Amino acid sequence: MTDSAESALASARILMQALPHMLRYDEAIVVVKYGGHAMGDDEVARNFSRDMVLLEQSGVNPVVVHGGGPQIGSMLKRLGVESRFADGLRVTDGETMGIVEMVLAGSINKQIVGYINSEGGRAIGLTGKDGRMLTAKKLERPDGVDLGYVGEPDKVDTTVLDQVLGRELIPVLAPVAQGPGGASFNINADTFAGAIAGALGAKRLLFLTDVPGVLDKNKELIRELKVSDIPGLIADGTITGGMIPKVETCMYAIERGVEGVVILDGKLPHAVLIELLTDHGAGTLITR
Numbered sequence: 001m002t003d004s005a006e007s008a009l010a011s012a013r014i015l016m017q018a019l020p021h022m023l024r025y026d027e028a029i030v031v032v033k034y035g036g037h038a039m040g041d042d043e044v045a046r047n048f049s050r051d052m053v054l055l056e057q058s059g060v061n062p063v064v065v066h067g068g069g070p071q072i073g074s075m076l077k078r079l080g081v082e083s084r085f086a087d088g089l090r091v092t093d094g095e096t097m098g099i100v101e102m103v104l105a106g107s108i109n110k111q112i113v114g115y116i117n118s119e120g121g122r123a124i125g126l127t128g129k130d131g132r133m134l135t136a137k138k139l140e141r142p143d144g145v146d147l148g149y150v151g152e153p154d155k156v157d158t159t160v161l162d163q164v165l166g167r168e169l170i171p172v173l174a175p176v177a178q179g180p181g182g183a184s185f186n187i188n189a190d191t192f193a194g195a196i197a198g199a200l201g202a203k204r205l206l207f208l209t210d211v212p213g214v215l216d217k218n219k220e221l222i223r224e225l226k227v228s229d230i231p232g233l234i235a236d237g238t239i240t241g242g243m244i245p246k247v248e249t250c251m252y253a254i255e256r257g258v259e260g261v262v263i264l265d266g267k268l269p270h271a272v273l274i275e276l277l278t279d280h281g282a283g284t285l286i287t288r
């Protein structure tokens, strides 16, 4: 067989394997949270963007929610502003909020839009403010510690997204929202993605991070989890740090009707396609 015939046969085999999965996700909404740690270099960003375009072309409706914690940290350092966290959330005074909005809604959001456009897609960059998609309320902590302009989702209004989805456009959302008095609030990107996925009734919520998924005590990947397994894994110290808000968001999203949440390594080439369009999946699948 010639090289080109062999390559065509290989593509046909992949397509045949992917077809039943493509039908399962036809017209479904898949929310993909693209974490700041998963963004990496130019090639990672191009692979990620290509996957979003391929999904859209296969009849799936991807909605991207991005983070940018490490990138905000670098900008604060350059500007000589100290970064402070309380339980994984950035303490956000007025000056910090201006820089958070500049980095998330400005540079990162438009970079991702640019990458998706370069791969042949039509991306549309928005924040929670646009069309009042997501309004924030100030996050009040039980211990009374004031985190400043850190918000949590109050209301989600999907009017703008309803106009965009199904029209060959890929929404790319930055986790900034307007709160009481019109001020901008900084929302953890995992929490923002969970609220959007819940309101849209997404079929899947994918968290792209920098580890293969939820790891057990021996650092082995746990392939499947039930919501009821999670509190025990937090209590016994298996799940710690930045993984806690992620799995808590999984529980929240599944309670609101999201069918399944997957935590996976965003630097694995074509992680999203492998997860959605093959039998073996790529990370940890969490279901009811």
Ligand SMILES: Nc1ncnc2c1ncn2[C@@H]1O[C@H](COP(=O)(O)OP(=O)(O)O)[C@@H](O)[C@H]1O
Pocket (backbone or CB within 6 Å): 035, 036, 037, 038, 067, 069, 208, 209, 210, 211, 213, 214, 215, 216, 238, 239, 240, 241, 242, 243, 244
């Ligand atoms: N059981 C666990 N399995 C995997 N990662 C864990 C676990 N417990 C804690 N983590 C930590 O959670 C991190 C992912 O959260 P985070 O750094 O907030 O990611 P992102 O920036 O992508 O949102 C991992 O890099 C790891 O250090």
Ligand SMILES: CC(=O)N[C@@H](CCC(=O)OP(=O)(O)O)C(=O)O
Pocket (backbone or CB within 6 Å): 034, 035, 036, 037, 066, 067, 068, 069, 070, 072, 088, 089, 090, 100, 150, 151, 175, 186, 187, 188, 189, 190
């Ligand atoms: C309140 C809060 O902590 N907001 C986050 C928003 C960005 C984010 O969540 O980015 P990652 O997903 O890359 O961590 C922050 O300021 O870092």
